[in-house]
Amino acid sequence: MAVALLLLLLQLLMLVTAVAGGEDAKVLCADTACYTLHRAELGWSAAQERCQNDGGNLAPAGSRAEAERLEQLLADSMATSAWIGLRLERGHCVQSQEPLRGFSWAASGEPSNYSAWLAEPHVTCLSTRCVALRPAGPHGPLGWVDRPCRATLPAFLCKFSFRGMCGPLRLGGPGQVSYETPFRVSSPTLGAAPFGTLAEVVCEGSVSSTFSVCKGQQEGDDFTWHPPGPICPNTCTHNNGGCQQLCLEEQPGKPSLCACQPNYVLGPDMASCLPEDPCHSNPCQGTCRPQPGGFECICEAGYIVAPDGYRCVDVDECLEGPCKHECHNTAGSFFCSCQPGYQPAGPDGHDCRDEDECAQPNACPQLCLNIAGSFRCLCKAGYQQQPGSDACLDIDECLRNPCPGPCRNLPGSFECICLPGFLPQDDGHGCLTAPTTGEQLAGTMGTTAILQTASTAWTVGTPSPAAIPGGLAPPAPTVVVSEHSPEHGADGPRLLLYYILGSLVAILLLLAFALALLACRKRASRQEKTKAKSAADNYCWVPEQPESRSRAGSERR
Known part of the structure; x- marks a missing residue:
């Protein structure tokens, strides 16, 4: 407590010292700012300083x-x-289309659209x-005129901003008040005193002064004098009695009360x-706002006043249906949720967009x-999906006999x-x-191929080989297996046509061979008969069995 009192006395002493050097200037305070007018021949930069x-x-x-x-x-x-405080810096040009024409305020506040030019400023950069x-x-x-900043004018205007103001200090008895503001301007009267203003009061008949400071309340945003009035x-x-409304004198000789x-x-x-x-007692559950004659x-937000007020x-x-999918009401608010397979979207999360599950790693084997709100797993060609699972099983294509010969199953395919x-x-x-070359084709047209082909023909249904003159028996037929049956490829009909033509x-x-052989036999028989008739022994040749002829021929030789 003693330290606080000492600090207050020190502050009062400093303010009293400032009073001695206070400047006499015109002051006008309103809202949270004070404006002063100073009489001095100065240029713009000196006035700003x-x-x-x-x-x-x-x-x-x-x-x-x-x-x-x-x-x-x-x-x-x-x-x-x-x-x-309006100035155009060197290097900046006058902008005729702007309200301030390119000038800016020294206080660096937000520029406004208000302007009061009496004449267009000098165009320069x-x-x-x-x-x-x-x-x-x-x-x-009333209006603005631009001038060179080095020129001097007889006065300049300043502005000082504060957190708050106190009203005039009230006096209970006769006396004089002098206000010393924080910006070193003294004034005998102020309609509003800014925060930090020192008021010196000299009561009538007193040789000492009483001081009061405009300070802020410990609670709230109000500002008041300490010590409070009325003074004197x-x-x-x-x-x-310095009272605004009622003045009460409880006992004679004692100070009155307001x-x-x-x-x-x-x-x-x-x-x-x-x-x-x-x-004051806040009868409302929410916020109470005073109204003329009541409250x-x-x-x-999110609540309304009940019928009882x-x-x-x-x-x-x-x-009101603010959500695309599902809405959940909460105390004073609400929130939206999306159905499975969707994600919240939009700046407020009220919308929903489809979630691409396929973008996640290992979503499917x-x-x-991806489909709306979900996804589906599929298998590649050669695989089938296992019932009740997303796993893919290999299909054994060889079970369907797709090859004319042996078949080998592979993962997802097969090989013939x-x-x-x-x-x-x-x-x-x-x-x-x-494919075969021309020489190979010529070689296969020899006697062996002919006999093999003839043997194949006999096995198909021609007369027995024993009926062929000379008793030449063809070798065993060579069976050629087609690479495709008609149901397995388009080469079946073509190969069948080749077999028929062959x-x-x-x-x-x-047939040509048989006819040629028969003609040769008949010719040989006629020649033998002619030789028999001209022989000296008049022998007559008698036909014998093939074996006898062979033996007779050997004897003749």
Whole structure:
């Protein structure tokens, strides 16, 4: 407590020291800012430096209300013009299409669309230009004019911003008040004193001064004087005891007290009266807002005021259908969810989009097909899906006898093994006859091939080989197996045609051979008969069995 009191005394001492050097200037405070007008012949940069030294900047005029406050200060001081915080830096060009024409405020605030040019500024990109405020008069209305920044003007306007303001310090008895602001400007009267202002009070008949500081409340955003008023011995006979409404003298000789009328409460300065807050005890479940003659209850988002006007009940937002799939109401809010196979989408998560399960690794053993809200596993060619599972099993194609000869099953396929004299097809699923050259074809047209073909023809249904003259028995037939049956390929009919044509040729050759042999036998018989008739012994040749003829012939030789 002692340390706090010491700090307060030190602060008061510093402020008292500042009073001695306080500058006499015009001051106007409103809202959370104070504006000052200073009489001094300075250029723009020097004026800006003076404002910055006191914690402010050359005043802007970003709105009509702010311009009117500056105009009031100019009118009270009778100044012809004053610098304000509008400047065009060198290297920046004048922009005729913009409200500020390319100029910017020294306070670096957000630029506004308000402008009050009395004449278009000098068009330049190479020189620095600054703006002065000229009050309304015979020459025209209030407005801006640009000038070289090195030029001097008789006044400049500053702006100082604060967290809050205190009202005028109330006096209970006769006395004088002097205010010293934090920006080193002294004034005997202030409609509002900024935070940190020191008020010095000299009561009538007193040789000492009383000091009070504008400070903030420990709770809330209000600012009030410490110590609070009324200051000076107060009696209700002088200035109503400094009270705004009611002044009460409880006992003669003792200071009077201030009071307020019904529906009002005494302010923090113990002199002013504020409208009674009907929401002081907060009768609402939500937020209470004062209204003329009463109050109003306000509920948070997601709730509405109940019919009794005090409670808050939850709003079921799902009744409006804000979600694409499913909506779940919660206390004061709601959330959306998506059906299986979908993901939330959209900036607020109220929409749903299909999830591509196939993009996940190892979703299926082989092939994956994404469908709306789900997916399906498929198998490659040569495989079949195992019942009740996504696994793929190899199909044994050899069980269907796809080959003319041996078949070998492979994973997802099969391979035909071809017999000698045949070549596998490109896909390995069949056999083709091996091609032959012309010499090989000529060699196969010899007697052996003819006899083999004839033997094959006899086995098909021709007369027995014993009936052929000379008793030549053909060798065993050579059976050629087709690489494809008609049901296994398109070469079956063609090969069958080759076999039929080959058989016909073989039969014709056999017939020609038999006829030639028979003609030779008849010719030999006639020659033998002719020789027998001219012989000296008149022998007659008698036909014998083939074996006897052979023996007789050997004897004759």
